[in-house]
Amino acid sequence: xTRFILARCGQSALVLLVMSFVIYSLIxxxxxxxxxxxxxxxxxxxxxxxxxxRAIYGLDQPILLRYGHWLAAALRGDFGYSRTHxxxxxxxxxxxxxxxxxxxxxxxxxxxxxxxxxxxxASLKPGGVADSIISLFAFAGIxxxxxxxxxxxxxxxxxxxxxxxxxxxxTFGDGGVTDQLRHLILPxxxxxxxxxxxxxxxxxxxxxxxxxxxxxxTARAKGAGERRVVLVHALRNAMIPxxxxxxxxxxxxxxxxxxxxxxxxxxxxxxxxxxxILGNDFNLALTGLLFATLVxxxxxxxxxxxxxxxxxxxxx
Amino acid sequence: xxxxxxxxxxxxxxxAPAPGQHDTxxxxxxxxxxSLHPDIDPEVVRSYAMGFVIRPITAxxxxxxxxxxxxxxxxxxxxxxxxxxxRPGGGQGMAVTITLKPGLSWGDGEPVTxxxxxxxxxxxxxxxxxxxxxxxxxxxxxxxxxxxxxxxLHLDRVRADYAQWDQILPEHIxxxxxxxxxxxxxxxxxxSFNRAPVTPGLYDGPYLIAGYDSGSRxxxxxxxxxxxxxxxxxxxxxxxxxxxxxxxxxxxxxxxDMVAGEGIGLTIDQVLALQKQHPDSFRYTFKPxxxxxxxxxxxxxxxxxxxxxxxxxxxxxxxxxLVDRLFHGTQPVAATWVNPLSPNYDASVPAVKFDPAGxxxxxxxxxxxxxxxxxxxxxxxxxxxxxFGTTAGNxxxxxxxxxxxxxxxxxxxxxxxxxxxxxxxxxxxxKKRSFTGMVMYSWSSNVTETPLRTLxxxxxxxxxxxxxxxxxxxxxxxxxxxxxxxxxxELDPVQRxxxxxxxxxxxxxxxxxxxxxxxxxxxxxxxWLQGYAPTGHADPGTDWAENWRPK
Numbered sequence: 001x002t003r004f005i006l007a008r009c010g011q012s013a014l015v016l017l018v019m020s021f022v023i024y025s026l027i028x029x030x031x032x033x034x035x036x037x038x039x040x041x042x043x044x045x046x047x048x049x050x051x052x053x054r055a056i057y058g059l060d061q062p063i064l065l066r067y068g069h070w071l072a073a074a075l076r077g078d079f080g081y082s083r084t085h086x087x088x089x090x091x092x093x094x095x096x097x098x099x100x101x102x103x104x105x106x107x108x109x110x111x112x113x114x115x116x117x118x119x120x121x122a123s124l125k126p127g128g129v130a131d132s133i134i135s136l137f138a139f140a141g142i143x144x145x146x147x148x149x150x151x152x153x154x155x156x157x158x159x160x161x162x163x164x165x166x167x168x169x170x171t172f173g174d175g176g177v178t179d180q181l182r183h184l185i186l187p188x189x190x191x192x193x194x195x196x197x198x199x200x201x202x203x204x205x206x207x208x209x210x211x212x213x214x215x216x217x218t219a220r221a222k223g224a225g226e227r228r229v230v231l232v233h234a235l236r237n238a239m240i241p242x243x244x245x246x247x248x249x250x251x252x253x254x255x256x257x258x259x260x261x262x263x264x265x266x267x268x269x270x271x272x273x274x275x276x277i278l279g280n281d282f283n284l285a286l287t288g289l290l291f292a293t294l295v296x297x298x299x300x301x302x303x304x305x306x307x308x309x310x311x312x313x314x315x316x
Numbered sequence: 317x318x319x320x321x322x323x324x325x326x327x328x329x330x331x332a333p334a335p336g337q338h339d340t341x342x343x344x345x346x347x348x349x350x351s352l353h354p355d356i357d358p359e360v361v362r363s364y365a366m367g368f369v370i371r372p373i374t375a376x377x378x379x380x381x382x383x384x385x386x387x388x389x390x391x392x393x394x395x396x397x398x399x400x401x402x403r404p405g406g407g408q409g410m411a412v413t414i415t416l417k418p419g420l421s422w423g424d425g426e427p428v429t430x431x432x433x434x435x436x437x438x439x440x441x442x443x444x445x446x447x448x449x450x451x452x453x454x455x456x457x458x459x460x461x462x463x464x465x466x467x468x469l470h471l472d473r474v475r476a477d478y479a480q481w482d483q484i485l486p487e488h489i490x491x492x493x494x495x496x497x498x499x500x501x502x503x504x505x506x507x508s509f510n511r512a513p514v515t516p517g518l519y520d521g522p523y524l525i526a527g528y529d530s531g532s533r534x535x536x537x538x539x540x541x542x543x544x545x546x547x548x549x550x551x552x553x554x555x556x557x558x559x560x561x562x563x564x565x566x567x568x569x570x571x572x573d574m575v576a577g578e579g580i581g582l583t584i585d586q587v588l589a590l591q592k593q594h595p596d597s598f599r600y601t602f603k604p605x606x607x608x609x610x611x612x613x614x615x616x617x618x619x620x621x622x623x624x625x626x627x628x629x630x631x632x633x634x635x636x637x638l639v640d641r642l643f644h645g646t647q648p649v650a651a652t653w654v655n656p657l658s659p660n661y662d663a664s665v666p667a668v669k670f671d672p673a674g675x676x677x678x679x680x681x682x683x684x685x686x687x688x689x690x691x692x693x694x695x696x697x698x699x700x701x702x703x704f705g706t707t708a709g710n711x712x713x714x715x716x717x718x719x720x721x722x723x724x725x726x727x728x729x730x731x732x733x734x735x736x737x738x739x740x741x742x743x744x745x746x747k748k749r750s751f752t753g754m755v756m757y758s759w760s761s762n763v764t765e766t767p768l769r770t771l772x773x774x775x776x777x778x779x780x781x782x783x784x785x786x787x788x789x790x791x792x793x794x795x796x797x798x799x800x801x802x803x804x805x806e807l808d809p810v811q812r813x814x815x816x817x818x819x820x821x822x823x824x825x826x827x828x829x830x831x832x833x834x835x836x837x838x839x840x841x842x843x844w845l846q847g848y849a850p851t852g853h854a855d856p857g858t859d860w861a862e863n864w865r866p867k
Binding site for chain 2: 030031032033036046047048049050051052053054055056057081083084085086087088092095096147150151154155158159162165166167168169172173262263264265267271272275278279
């Protein structure tokens with residue numbers, strides 16, 4: 001087990017190194033540079049000023065050299081300054097990460113809990129009334145565009161009924177838990193509704209498959225109650241494919257939800273990374289994307305460990 | 317169930333304020349400033365936000381007249397505050413005296429003094445400080461501090477813009493930061509405007525920054541040391557919502573009270589739609605601005621070399637109908653780059669009218685006759701056809717483009733649409749001048765700024781000038797260059813206006829660019845807000861925000 005974890009950590013470090021180079025190069029290939037963005041509306045920017053600014057921001061150097069400087073500093077724990085926020089990268093990234101954690105983890109927990117309940121319920125009688133209604137709900141969740149769902153929720157709960165704030169992270173000067181929760185309700189609902197559909201379908205399918213297996217028949221033959229059969233004998237076995245899906249989604253959690261964050265003005269990781277890429281903010285974009293990559297790798301590692309726990313026959 | 321329960325629980329807490337209880341103003345903005353430093357990374361949204369908290373020495377007001385904000389009197393030759401002088405090394409320069417208003421204080425109670433002017437000039441003149449907007453201060457070669465309130469700035473040459481001066485920086489806060497900055501660029505990273513933006517001593521305006529969440533909101537509260545008209549709000553919140561549909565929904569829900577109209581809020585079509593649906597819920601103000609929508613024509617394109625072809629293109633475009641249909645007539649048609657509200661506008665410059673028959677006749681005169689497919693051809697069999705680009709994804713622009721394509725086709729001109737994302741268009745195609753025919757976008761300038769950057773021959777982007785200019789068409793005219801230079805150094809307002817008229821005539825005669833219309837700022841404000849006066853130019857209305865108050 002320890003050797004497996006160490007080997008995976010080594011692989012992850014290599015993947016991160018390769019990814020950092022690929023991301024840096026790809027951002028560098030984008031047309032224009034930060035100075036173009038900076039001087040676009042500046043009538044006072046003479047060619048001399050432009051040249052000087054490029055030198056100050058290190059943009060007059062070849063991209064490989066710039067990447068080398070960045071990597072050397074990053075290995076010392078210095079991720080540089082964000083150009084679009086005019087602050088050290090970690091100062092910008094950490095609050096965004098915190099906001100993303102609040103939003104995404106809440107919606108993730110809500111989605112998984114509800115999806116398990118609905119998926120298991122639907123699998124009990126495939127084709128029954130409950131299954132049909134839950135499937136309809138799941139397909140609606142999968143099909144409805146997130147931005148549209150967000151707008152509808154805003155229009156209903158904020159514009160028409162005036163019961164929830166339309167956007168933002170809290171009221172300035174309040175900062176209480178209740179106030180923050182009120183601001184989370186609509187974005188969490190949007191994200192949860194979008195995720196529940198796909199999770200429910202996976203859980204339903206896995207459960208239907210498991211419920212047909214021999215060990216379930218054996219459990220029933222031994223007189224186990226239906227609740228015990230479903231929750232103890234079937235659910236654990238059905239978890240293996242579901243864990244894969246959830247683990248892959250886990251990585252996406254920390255890269256944020258761009259559309260939801262944009263619609264509800266939640267300054268999270270998704271929005272931060274997107275703006276950094278558009279604003280040619282190399283340091284911030286790179287650090288944000290690498291962090292998302294790291295979490296995805298960690299999610300996969302956890303999934304592999306979970307397989308071993310769920311099915312002792314799987315050797316790591 | 318959870319959602320409904322939460323709604324019921326919180327409904328009471330979200331009740332709308334009763335009339336007369338508007339002590340907080342929440343403003344929706346679709347962009348967020350990357351830096352709060354007045355001279356780093358110039359952005360419209362930064363100017364807008366900083367207008368509340370830090371004032372320029374002078375600014376153009378809502379009537380486009382230069383006025384004193386921090387000074388007692390605008391320097392002029394007549395009042396003796398501006399004088400011609402001989403520079404130490406020879407040549408003529410100017411001495412401009414700035415006298416600060418009495419009682420000016422930074423937000424921590426420290427007085428604003430002439431030493432702050434000298435400090436700002438020193439910092440602005442140091443290339444290592446990384447100012448991207450250094451030009452206002454680099455005009456001066458030296459600064460004499462006469463007393464606490466008086467400074468004399470010695471200019472490098474005779475300049476028509478000698479009476480225009482930007483924000484000054486607090487030496488007692490930024491001095492130590494600048495002193496610690498060892499390497500070029502260190503100051504940008506260390507400045508308190510970025511590292512500690514809620515420091516009261518950074519600001520000398522009617523409001524101070526009380527809260528700052530990067531990318532999310534800026535909270536402003538009255539400056540207790542402000543000596544001017546007392547601000548009308550206990551708190552102003554600038555809230556960043558960059559999706560304009562969500563911004564609109566926030567406006568309707570009452571989560572934001574107004575949307576900034578300086579190009580950092582809703583688009584004009586969204587405001588027009590909002591006005592149609594909710595005519596009485598808000599006050600709608602459309603202020604023509606200095607931003608002019610136009611089509612650049614590539615000078616090197618042989619088909620566009622003949623001025624008769626360029627003129628025919630403009631005659632073929634029905635700009636008034638375009639403005640009436642798409643913008644309900646709120647955006648004035650442009651004859652040149654100079655807005656009729658500008659003090660330098662010359663009404664006698666002939667405007668090209670929509671005349672499709674005249675356009676066809678002019679093209680025939682230039683050797684272009686319609687072929688069987690309706691597109692003109694010349695004697696060599698070349699089709700009168702151009703690539704026509706603009707910013708992809710900008711719905712309004714793409715709509716305009718379709719109308720223009722149809723207009724031009726009626727005059728036997730074919731245009732092939734080739735749009736690119738804004739980043740590619742501005743960062744590559746225009747910068748490297750790799751477009752081949754026509755490109756539509758907008759350009760903004762200051763009230764009295766000459767067209768040096770856009771029409772000066774020295775400003776044609778090329779590797780030699782580090783792609784620094786913005787004369788993307790590649791227009792080169794010695795008379796225009798001479799007029800630009802003369803206008804920049806002409807102190808007599810009458811003479812200057814004559815030179816400006818001449819430049820407008822050259823533009824109208826040569827048509828290196830097809831002018832379309834001036835964009836209007838679309839402001840949506842609450843009906844209970846008084847004293848709101850948008851300007852339509854680079855000095856935002858927030859420079860007078862102390863006059864904003866609830867009814």
